[in-house]
Amino acid sequence: xxxxxxxxxxxxxxxxxxxxxxxxxxxxxxxxxxxxxxxxxxxxxxxxxxxxxxxxxxxxxxxxxxxxxxxxxxxxxxxxxxxxxxxxxxxxxxxxxxxxxxxxxxxxxxxxxxxxxxxxxxxxxxxxxxxxxxxxxxxxxxxxxxxxxxxxxxxxxxxxxxxxxxxxxxxxxxxxxxxxxxxxxxxxxxxxxxxxxxxxxxxxxxxxxxxxxxxxxxxxxxxxxxxxxxxxxxxxxxxxxxxxxxxxxxxxxxxxxxxxxxxxxxxxxxxxxxxxxxxxxxxxxxxxxxxxxxxxxxxxxxxxxxxxxxxxxxxxxxxxxxxxxxxxxxxxxxxxxxxxxxxxxxxxxxxxxxxxxxxxxxxxxxxxxxxxxxxxxxxxxxxxxxxxxxxxxxxxxxxxxxxxxxxxxxxxxxxxxxxxxxxxxxxxxxxxxxxxxxxxxxxxxxxxxxxxxxxxxxxxxxxxxxxxxxxxxxx
Amino acid sequence: xxxxxxxxxxxxxxxxxxxxxxxxxxxxxxxxxxxxxxxxxxxxxxxxxxxxxxxxxxxxxxxxxxxxxxxxxxxxxxxxxxxxxxxxxxxxxxxxxxxxxxxxxxxxxxxxxxxxxxxxxxxxxxxxxxxxxxxxxxxxxxxxxxxxxxxxxxxxxxxxxxxxxxxxxxxxxxxxxxxxxxxxxxxxxxxxxxxxxxxxxxxxxxxxxxxxxxxxxxxxxxxxxxxxxxxxxxxxxxxxxxxxxxxxxxxxxxxxxxxxxxxxxxxxxxxxxxxxxxxxxxxxxxxxxxxxxxxxxxxxxxxxxxxxxxxxxxxxxxxxxxxxxxxxxxxxxxxxxxxxxxxxxxxxxxxxxxxxxxxxxxxxxxxxxxxxxxxxxxxxxxxxxxxxxxxxxxxxxxxxxxxxxxxxxxxxxxxxxxxxxxxxxxxxxxxxxxxxxxxxxxxxxxxxxxxxxxxxxxxxxxxxxxxxxxxxxxxx
Ligand SMILES: [Zn+2]
Numbered sequence: 001x002x003x004x005x006x007x008x009x010x011x012x013x014x015x016x017x018x019x020x021x022x023x024x025x026x027x028x029x030x031x032x033x034x035x036x037x038x039x040x041x042x043x044x045x046x047x048x049x050x051x052x053x054x055x056x057x058x059x060x061x062x063x064x065x066x067x068x069x070x071x072x073x074x075x076x077x078x079x080x081x082x083x084x085x086x087x088x089x090x091x092x093x094x095x096x097x098x099x100x101x102x103x104x105x106x107x108x109x110x111x112x113x114x115x116x117x118x119x120x121x122x123x124x125x126x127x128x129x130x131x132x133x134x135x136x137x138x139x140x141x142x143x144x145x146x147x148x149x150x151x152x153x154x155x156x157x158x159x160x161x162x163x164x165x166x167x168x169x170x171x172x173x174x175x176x177x178x179x180x181x182x183x184x185x186x187x188x189x190x191x192x193x194x195x196x197x198x199x200x201x202x203x204x205x206x207x208x209x210x211x212x213x214x215x216x217x218x219x220x221x222x223x224x225x226x227x228x229x230x231x232x233x234x235x236x237x238x239x240x241x242x243x244x245x246x247x248x249x250x251x252x253x254x255x256x257x258x259x260x261x262x263x264x265x266x267x268x269x270x271x272x273x274x275x276x277x278x279x280x281x282x283x284x285x286x287x288x289x290x291x292x293x294x295x296x297x298x299x300x301x302x303x304x305x306x307x308x309x310x311x312x313x314x315x316x317x318x319x320x321x322x323x324x325x326x327x328x329x330x331x332x333x334x335x336x337x338x339x340x341x342x343x344x345x346x347x348x349x350x351x352x353x354x355x356x357x358x359x360x361x362x363x364x365x366x367x368x369x370x371x372x373x374x375x376x377x378x379x380x381x382x383x384x385x386x387x388x389x390x391x392x393x394x395x396x397x398x399x400x401x402x403x404x405x406x407x408x409x410x411x412x413x414x415x416x417x418x419x420x421x422x423x424x425x426x427x428x429x430x431x432x433x434x435x436x437x438x439x440x441x442x443x444x445x446x447x448x449x450x451x452x453x454x455x456x457x458x459x460x461x462x463x464x465x466x467x468x469x470x471x472x473x474x475x
Numbered sequence: 476x477x478x479x480x481x482x483x484x485x486x487x488x489x490x491x492x493x494x495x496x497x498x499x500x501x502x503x504x505x506x507x508x509x510x511x512x513x514x515x516x517x518x519x520x521x522x523x524x525x526x527x528x529x530x531x532x533x534x535x536x537x538x539x540x541x542x543x544x545x546x547x548x549x550x551x552x553x554x555x556x557x558x559x560x561x562x563x564x565x566x567x568x569x570x571x572x573x574x575x576x577x578x579x580x581x582x583x584x585x586x587x588x589x590x591x592x593x594x595x596x597x598x599x600x601x602x603x604x605x606x607x608x609x610x611x612x613x614x615x616x617x618x619x620x621x622x623x624x625x626x627x628x629x630x631x632x633x634x635x636x637x638x639x640x641x642x643x644x645x646x647x648x649x650x651x652x653x654x655x656x657x658x659x660x661x662x663x664x665x666x667x668x669x670x671x672x673x674x675x676x677x678x679x680x681x682x683x684x685x686x687x688x689x690x691x692x693x694x695x696x697x698x699x700x701x702x703x704x705x706x707x708x709x710x711x712x713x714x715x716x717x718x719x720x721x722x723x724x725x726x727x728x729x730x731x732x733x734x735x736x737x738x739x740x741x742x743x744x745x746x747x748x749x750x751x752x753x754x755x756x757x758x759x760x761x762x763x764x765x766x767x768x769x770x771x772x773x774x775x776x777x778x779x780x781x782x783x784x785x786x787x788x789x790x791x792x793x794x795x796x797x798x799x800x801x802x803x804x805x806x807x808x809x810x811x812x813x814x815x816x817x818x819x820x821x822x823x824x825x826x827x828x829x830x831x832x833x834x835x836x837x838x839x840x841x842x843x844x845x846x847x848x849x850x851x852x853x854x855x856x857x858x859x860x861x862x863x864x865x866x867x868x869x870x871x872x873x874x875x876x877x878x879x880x881x882x883x884x885x886x887x888x889x890x891x892x893x894x895x896x897x898x899x900x901x902x903x904x905x906x907x908x909x910x911x912x913x914x915x916x917x918x919x920x921x922x923x924x925x926x927x928x929x930x931x932x933x934x935x936x937x938x939x940x941x942x943x944x945x946x947x948x949x950x951x
Contacts, residue, residue: 076523089522096516098523197522202756230525231758309756312557315566316520331614335559358557358751367753 001161001215005063008055015048015055015066019110022068026112026159034134035144035154037073038081039113044068047110054108064218065108070163072151073114074121075206076195077101080111084197085129086119088323088342098195099227100164100206107222112160115150119344120314121166121199123147124174124415125406128346133403136178138441142400145175145415151209152179156442162210162219166196168203169302170396170419173431176209177395177444180433182216182461183209185419187451188426189234191220192227200309201232203302203423213432213461217241220454236452246466248459252285255388257292260418266398272435272443273394279467280392280460290384290391294377295421299413301377302420304357304370310347311354317342349409374424381425385450390460393418395431395444422448430457434468480680480718482711483688484646485638488653489631490663491603491671492535498602498630499526499569506669510623518628520564525757526602532630533761535662536576536600537771539632542660542778543595545580547768552760553600557751561614561622562604570633572752575599576761583780584652585798586645593649594637603629606670626670632662638677638688643707647700650674655779655802667699678707680714680724689714690726694738697731706731710738782807790820799828805840806832812843818850826850830864838871845870849877861934862886890937892944895928899941899948902927913949921945 007013023041030036051066060066071077074084076094078101083089097105104111118128126134126149134149136142137157144153148165152175155163165172167185176183184207191206198204208219217239224239256277261270281287319325319338326337343351357366384391396415406412422429427448434445445464449457497504500517516524540547554572577598583590605627611617634653640646654665654672665672679691692710697703709731714724728747729738777785779801786797786807800807806827813823826846835841849870853863858881869880881887889895902924903910913920928941 082522084522092522094516094521094523096521096524193523194525195523198757200756229527231527232756308753312555312567312751312753315557315559316522316564318559318561318566320561321564355751358753360749360751363751363753371754 001064001067001210001212001218004067004161008066009060009063011055015051015068015110016045018066019044019048019068019112022112022160025157029137029157029159032135032140033137033144033153033157033159034132035115035150035157035159036070036113037083037085037116037129037131037150040080040111043080044110044112051108051110061106061108062222064222066110067162068110068112068160069104069219070112070115070151070154070160071101072117072148072163072165074117074166074197074199075101075164076197077111077114081114082197083114083131084120085117085131086317086343086347087130088317089197090130090323092322094195096195099192099229100223101195103222103225104164109222115148115154115163117150117171118147119347120197120310121147121168121171122310122346122350124170124412125401125403126150126153126175127403128344130344135403136400136441138180139400139439141402142441143178143403145178145396145400147171147175148183148209149175149179152176152181152183155179155181155209155211162208162215164219164223165207165209166199167205167207167419167423168199168306169423170416172205172207172209173395173419173429173444173446174415176431177433177446178400178442180436180442180444181209181211182213182430182432182465183207184216184220184431184454184458185422185429186220186224186454187234187428188423189232190236190239190428190452190454191223192225192230192233194227194229198309198313200306201313202309203306205423213430213458213465214241214244216430217458220458224454234452239454242455242459244459244462246283246459246463248456249280249463250284252280252390252460253388254280254285254287254460255290255384255391256287257290257295257384257391257393259292259295260393264397264414264417265394268437269394269396269398269443273392273445276434276445276464276467277392280463283463288388290388292380292384292391292421294373294380295417297373298377298420298424299417301370301373302416302424303353303413304366305374305424307350307354308358308367308370309354311351311358314343314347314351346409377421378425381421381427381448382450385427389449390453390457391448392460393446393448395419395446399437399439399441399443418446427451428454428457430461432461432465434464479683480715481683481685482641482643483638483679483681483691484640484643484707485677486634486636486640486646486650487675487677488634488636488650489673490539490634490657490665492532492630492632493661493663493671494529494531494535494630496529496531497628498529498532498600499628502628504629505625506671508625510621511625513625514627518564519624520566520627526569528758528761529630532600533576533763534771535630536598536632537763537768538660538775539634539657539662540577540580540598541768541772542656542775543577543580543582543598543634545577545595545598547577547763548574549763549765550574550760551576551599551763553755553758554752555755556601558748560604561620562607562627564605564624564627568602568604569755569758570601571599574760576763582649582653582656584648585783585794586648588794593639596635596637598632598634601631601633603627603631638679638691643704643711646676646707647704650703651700652779655804658804659778660775673698674703676703676707678710678714680711680718690724692724692726692738693728695728695730695741696733698733702731702733705733705736706738709736713738786810790814792820792824796824796828800824806835809840809843809846813847813850816843816847816851818847818854822850822854830867834867834871841870845876852877852881856888856890856937857881858886859888859935859938861929862888886935888937889932889935890940892940895932895936895940895944896948898928898931898936899924899944902931903948910949921949924949
């Protein structure tokens with residue numbers, strides 16, 4: 001991205017040309033990939049021309065002024081369809097921008113469009129979208145991952161240099177891993193959630209996806225910061241993109257949790273992650289076997305909390321204020337029929353589960369129990385991060401699976417097996433490519449760190465990236 | 476009513492806090508604005524919008540808690556109460572379930588001349604819903620319903636009493652006194668007709684002397700003090716009759732109908748909604764530090780009961796007078812201002828509770844300086860009490876001061892003895908028969924002579940001088 005910024009700075013290219021280039025690429029590729037729900041051709045060109053004018057006057061809004069971006073379609077963009085890939089919001093144009101979108105606009109980034117996702121971000125494959133599945137650019141018969149599959153695939157297919165995603169249980173990192181790009185789930189509270197359509201507010205995060213660790217760091221620097229509009233936002237200063245001198249590796253203590261390398265893990269993925277670890281060790285890091293035994297309960301805990309919160313977050317969608325009304329003999333039936341028609345299967349499944357776990361007779365057994373386990377998981381992660389600087393694991397147990405392959409929802413939920421722990425505890429986690437399988441599918445490695453240690457995990461990510469020969473900017 | 480049963484009543488009172496902006500967003504709380512004109516993405520519950528707490532509302536809740544002798548919890552938090560109804564834009568209410576901001580507490584007040592306490596269970600903060608206007612009687616039988624979200628997101632406190640009251644009239648007195656206290660501390664305008672003070676009641680009966688509570692009935696739609704008392708009276712009677720006929724009381728929610736004067740079943744216990752409470756993930760817990768509590772305690776003014784007792788002890792007023800001045804704070808305020816002008820407390824309270832009270836209710840209050848001047852010229856003897864009444868009426872009609880009015884109207888009292896002696900002599904000579912009857916012991920005729928003199932002076936005769944001159948003339 002630095003290169004592209006320099007070209008814009010020296011006026012060797014214009015923002016308009018850059019936007020046009022990506023629009024052309026979308027036209028060429030997206031009928032196959034289906035990464036975008038909305039492409040705002042007029043809007044992005046207009047914003048790009050405004051950026052060119054600012055540069056001509058010598059007053060760009062930032063170093064990155066005029067570099068376009070794509071936004072996941074559950075993040076509010078004023079006047080631009082924000083559908084959450086749901087029939088319910090298929091005509092919903094917000095009257096306000098999410099805080100992250102305002103921040104990108106303040107930095108001059110033209111918005112090229114909105115990317116596909118699982119309906120209301122509920123899913124791990126971007127198959128549950130009312131706009132159809134997003135395919136993996138490395139193999140269009142495979143899923144892009146989810147729920148930020150559209151953003152990951154758009155970056156991977158070079159239809160956009162960077163994009164925003166959201167991550168509630170792995171929804172940035174898992175598709176990043178499947179599509180061979182870099183994705184960061186920041187510390188809970190480090191990036192504002194204001195304007196991001198809620199799935200599960202206590203687990204929802206917003207973060208960047210890009211081709212390289214550095215680009216992710218740059219985009220993160222534009223997003224991070226406390227927001228008076230989000231009461232759960234952390235009071236912590238801005239994030240500055242570090243220099244990548246690799247010095248962190250000397251004496252770096254890397255925790256390797258055995259539970260993340262056991263049954264169910266694809267052997268090629270295991271090998272790739274072990275190779276990355278070995279390379280870091282050779283450069284001076286120490287590998288320390290640790291245990292995160294509570295991760296065995298992470299998926300159950302995650303599902304209990306996410307469904308509970310989602311059942312509440314989605315209750316407002318009624319067929320009157322949102323979506324289409326299905327007429328019926330009485331008011332309650334009208335609501336019920338409208339909701340039955342407006343939501344997809346997976347969303348309905350989760351609303352029912354969530355309603356059940358919160359019901360007075362089940363609350364103690366499920367929701368309260370899940371909160372207790374969540375506390376234990378948090379404690380275990382915090383304890384582990386007192387002994388080690390970072391924790392490195394595979395991002396997902398397998399590379400991308402085939403579209404339609406996972407019919408059993410429980411099987412699909414397991415693709416968040418290694419990622420949900422960072423949402424439950426709130427620590428930052430980065431996924432980046434660590435090689436490709438013999439079949440040519442990307443694989444991802446995950447680097448987790450202590451609260452607000454984004455700089456460190458990005459530094460470690462950068463070392464892995466150099467080691468595996470990544471870091472190719474999308475320029 | 477004499478029965479074999481004790482009545483047990485508890486109240487749940489919702490109070491809209493008089494903050495300038497709403498509880499969760501910056502929108503205005505103004506009442507009566509055009510529908511849906513005080514709304515934003517947050518109070519409309521638009522997808523992705525997040526609530527931000529109004530610290531003033533937190534302050535008011537603490538202030539109320541302190542005025543009601545509650546424990547102010549240093550840690551409290553918010554929960555979601557999930558229910559689907561079109562007046563609630565997010566389909567859940569932000570409230571405090573498990574950890575309210577205030578616990579326990581009590582209100583002390585006079586009821587039937589006895590000072591009593593009603594214990595509180597808790598006070599918690601919550602978010603107001605919008606207002607529905609149905610084309611028919613209810614949402615079920617309307618062709619359409621309209622919703623106004625101006626109210627949505629306003630801060631409420633819910634004050635929950637213990638089942639501590641034993642009579643409908645007591646419940647009413649409690650609510651009136653609670654309302655007065657809320658007015659004193661300035662946290663709410665408590666207008667029942669605008670819905671900024673609402674009350675639900677729980678009522679159950681138990682055999683006299685028993686400690687086991689009977690099944691409770693929750694009463695809704697009590698929109699005035701009168702409805703509260705009447706509704707409870709009806710329910711007390713109904714439950715007594717059911718029990719006396721050997722029936723059982725069902726635990727249920729009933730609604731009061733002011734028109735028919737009856738309660739009707741709304742829903743039974745089995746139909747009670749499951750609100751699926753869980754911690755509100757969009758708001759962090761509230762941590763209240765000691766210095767904040769201290770600062771708020773300094774902002775609490777004199778409370779009604781303190782004022783009542785002070786009026787009695789410092790000014791020697793009767794319970795009746797002190798209660799009047801306490802219960803009508805505008806009168807109380809005038810009282811203290813007038814006392815400051817070196818006027819006698821007795822004269823002031825008599826004036827305020829006399830004709831002035833009627834006029835002030837009809838036409839509004841006069842300033843303390845105009846009232847003060849009127850009381851002064853009465854005290855000086857410039858006019859008599861009769862003229863005082865005329866001047867008071869006049870004060871509502873003109874901008875003039877009492878002295879200017881008296882001067883312009885020529886109402887100065889006649890206390891000049893020689894002028895009055897002439898009048899008296901004339902009247903006595905015109906009524907020789909009556910004079911002789913009086914001399915023969917018909918004492919009550921004295922009043923007749925006074926009246927004649929006052930009529931002749933067009934009411935301006937100084938009553939004291941007239942009395943003493945008459946007595947002298949009639950030979951006493
Ligand atoms: Zn608002």
